[in-house]
Amino acid sequence: MKRLSVCAALAATLFAAPAMAHFQMIIPSDDMVEQGENRTVTLDLRFWHPLEGIGMNMVKPTAFGVLANGKKTDLTGTLKEVQLKDREGNMHPGFTASQRLGRGDHIFYVEPKPYWEPTEDSFIIHYTKVIVNGLGVEVGWDEPVGLKTEIVPLTRPYGLWAGNVFQGQVLLHGKPVPGAEVEVEMYDPKGTVKAPAGPMVTQVVKADGNGVFTYAMPRAGWWGFAALSTDDKPMQHDGQDKDVEIGAVLWVNTYDMK
């Protein structure tokens, strides 16, 4: 079980972190498609430890699609499996897809298959979104997709500078989650960040009584926000009921102000 060894190794050699922060990721090749630019955006889907660069294995998701101009389109059939190399040189399956964008905001979302995580004795399902603006028409980014759990942005989720504050509202079954715990981590594909201590890898903020959280992003790059809940229904693993961690994950990009 490679997955077990990867996560167990991280747990043992790094730190007794409160959570080993695996994040479902959807990273687009462009988050603001402007007039005259290539309108075809490639999406990179992976299940990853974003700052540490350690991969996990993704299987074909339950659902992958886009909400744009008030309409949901299923894109599951466009997914192509790829092998992704992580920082330790191990290969992990992930997926890519390409989509030509029109005007307006495009909310790409994925519902992965339940992932059994032995080190946490639970399943994990991270409902994950990323928003790509099409041709300057800034309409739709604040709409919920209607996922079981999701983060709805209060800050426009593109066109952000490093140092900006980001605010979102955590929803579970369409209702705010007071006091939701949100894990925050930067994607560091080149391995440029050195975390001086375990708690530096994954930041933690709590939502207020309306499920609203706030975080200031200190550096340019992609930032992932994961609000974790436990599903009301368990799932069976080897004939036993196990918890299902359902995460609402959102990715936003920030740019250096040069």
Ligand SMILES: [Cu+2]
């Ligand atoms: Cu992991």
